[in-house]
Structures are given as structure tokens and as C-alpha cells.
Amino acid sequence: MVITLIVVGVLPWPINNYIPMDRKIKRILNMTTVAVVAPWILNAMALIDSLRGIRFGRQ
Secondary structure, eight states, rough: OHHHHHHHHHHHHHHHHHHHOHHHHHHHHHHHHHHHHHHHHHHHOHHHHHHHHHOOSOO
16 A cells, blocks of 8 residues: 555656646646545545444434
């Protein structure tokens, strides 16, 4: 898991620095990376199953 996080963390760096693109597109790319990696980490640490049991409001 640590190696995967390092790879996912290092891959956007050259894309952000060496590929010319608009700042908004870079921001979308970075947010997409976080949106994909965060649930993967939660699932790998078995936290998603415990979060499913949380209920809000009167149910």
C-alpha cells in the first residue's frame, strides 16, 4: 500500500510541472487523483465497512 501511495503521489508531479496546461485542468486532475485514492485507502484499511453503519437523523 505504501509503494502504491508513493507512486500515485509522484506521478502527478511531472504532469503538473512539465506538461503545459491550464491551472484549472491541473486542479481537476489533482482533485480526481485524491477522489480516487481516498476511497481506496479507506477500503484497504477496512474503514468503509465501519462507516456504513453510521446513521444520521431519525431512521
